[in-house]
Amino acid sequence: MINNAKSLHVLIIGGGVGGLALALFLKKAGITCAVYEAYPYKEGAxxxxxxxxxxxxxxxxxxxxxxxxxxxSVTLEHCFRSEHGKVLARIPYGNISKYGQPGVSISRGALYEVLTKEINKSGIEIKYNKRLLSIDQYNTGVKAHFEDGSSSSGDILIGADGIRSKTRNIILPEGPQPGYVGVIGVGGFVKITDIPELTAQELNRLNYTFGARGFFGYCGADQGYAMWWSNLHSETELSAAALQEISLDKVKQEMLTIYKNFHLPVAALINKTERPIKLNISDIQSLPTWQKDRVLLIGDAAHAVSPNAGQGASMALEDAMYLAKLLRDNAGNYKAAFLQFEKDRKPRVEKIVAEGRKRSADKEALSPLKAKIRNIMMSIFLTLFGIKGLDWLYKYKIDWE
Ligand SMILES: Cc1cc2nc3c(=O)[nH]c(=O)nc-3n(C[C@H](O)[C@H](O)[C@H](O)COP(=O)(O)OP(=O)(O)OC[C@H]3O[C@@H](n4cnc5c(N)ncnc54)[C@H](O)[C@@H]3O)c2cc1C
Known part of the structure; x- marks a missing residue:
């Protein structure tokens, strides 16, 4: 066992939210690492x-x-409305004095740009076009083999390679696999100047509209942009070919059929969409373990959280900071760090995974009567328990020192 954290070398598989944040925290802890990402770097993706x-x-x-x-865009509250625009509940969200930071809506591309700029500034090695193929574990270390025929060695390997994690398949070949949850996620970005109906208040909050035929959400995004998202219920998932051929006109048509009578500015947001996004939403059951010997999973690879929880990226970030702290504090005893990590992180993330599943169920299409009852219940429950109900989630902090 290595008895000095600083002599550990960590291989990080996956240059997503969790992998990039982990690399930066390891650097802060004085631990060397390299990040291996399957795809080339793409701006604005x-x-x-x-x-x-x-x-x-x-x-x-x-x-x-x-x-x-x-x-x-800073988000200061959650606002729940019926399809006619009636406010069902408003819950403060970005209370800085309470939580330390506000919530922020941003494109994945902009988030990656900020993290990658910092990675490059820190001199951390990040290698693109490196798709993990297999892992060899020895008494003295670990070796990752990539599809391009190259390989890299380290002391431990962290699988931060997302919901379809190859690392997970390697260490848990019989483990659960991600499955389609019967929902296709649809969304898009819109220039704010194209939607004069959109108020500043709406841009700085998460707007959720619950109608009988579906759910529609929107908020501010990167500077000058708003974004929206919705769930389409479908028994069958879209094929890879169908996902490649998403047509802006078809997405607009499909969404307007359902949402054209929703309150302002829903139809305008759909009509003015510049770049539509459509994807199958998947989920994965709890894993029996997140580790095997010198390999540990973090982020979606360990515990994919439904997009409806709005917490997957935050969970990956929390994982990254906590793992780096444990590796530092356990002086290179990675085994102790891995065990502690899984023991401490599992209860929190599993609570959030369960919350995400519950929120997906709330967004199902219903008969008009059932939708009305759901909205009344939502209004009562959220007004009574809303703020208190979310404090455990947002107040969580990791003490780096
Ligand atoms: C539609 C949608 C909306 C969402 N909205 C939110 C939200 O509002 N808020 C929120 O907090 N979360 C949200 N999430 C969830 C969030 O995106 C994820 O939880 C988060 O990205 C997980 O981070 P990660 O680093 O674990 O995985 P990822 O961000 O998925 O990164 C994994 C990385 O690993 C790479 N990779 C994969 N396989 C290999 C391989 N074999 N070798 C090397 N590299 C590999 C991938 O290319 C990728 O870069 C949403 C998810 C979806 C699908």
Whole structure:
């Protein structure tokens, strides 16, 4: 066993939210690492995310919260409405004095740009076009083999390679596999100047509209943009070919059929969409373990959280900071760090995974009567318990010192 954290070398598989944040925290802890990402670096790629106050606190620990706030839109409350625009409940969200940071909505591309800039500034090695193929574990270390025929060696390997994690398949070949949850996620970005109906208040909050035929959400995004998202219920998932051929006109048509009578500015947001996003939403059951010998999973690879929880990125960020702290504090005893990590993180993330599943169920299409009852219940429950109900989530902080 290595008895000095600083002599550990960590291989990080996956240059997503969790992998990039882990690399930055390891650097802070004085531990060397390299990141291996399957794809080439693409600017501006991906859909939109809301980073919750707990996730923003992690970015603040990296000194990046101000950059994220400057690039995205601060979100100050959750606002729940019926399809006619009646406010069902409003819950304060970005209470800085309470949580330390506000929530921020931002494109995945902008978030990656901020993290990658910091990685490059820190001199951390990040290798693109490195798709993990297999892992060899020895008494003395670990070796990752990539599809391009190259390989890299280290002391431990962290699988931060997302919901379809190859690392997970290697260490848990009989483990659960991600499955389609019967929902297709649809969304898009819109220039704010194209939607004069959109108010400043709406841009700075998470707007959720619950109608009988479906759910529609929208908020501010990168500076000058708004974003929206919705769930389409479908028994069958879209094929890879169908996902490649998403047509802007078809997405608009499909969404307007359902949402054209929703309150302002829903139809305008759909009509003015510049870049539509459509994807199958998947889920994975709890894993029996997140580790095997010198390999550990973090982020979606360990515990994919439904997008409906709005917490997957924040969970990956929390994982990254906590793991780096444990590796530092356990003086290179990675086994002790891995065990502690899984023991401490599992209860929190599993609670959030369960919350995400519950929120997906709330967004199902219903008969008009059932939708009315759901909205009344939502209004009562959220008004009574809303703020208190979310404190455990947003107040969470990791003490780096
Ligand atoms: C539609 C949608 C909306 C969402 N909205 C939100 C939201 O509002 N708020 C929120 O907090 N979360 C949201 N999430 C969840 C969030 O995106 C994820 O939880 C988060 O990205 C997980 O981070 P990660 O680093 O674990 O995985 P990822 O961000 O998925 O990164 C994994 C990385 O690993 C790479 N990789 C994969 N396989 C290999 C391999 N074999 N070798 C090397 N590299 C590999 C991938 O290319 C990728 O870069 C949403 C998710 C979806 C799908």
């Amino acid at each position: 991906g859909g939109g995310l809301n980073i919750a106050p707990n996730g923003m606190n992690i970015l603040a620990a990296l000194g990046l919260a101000d950059d994220i706030i400057a690039r995205g």
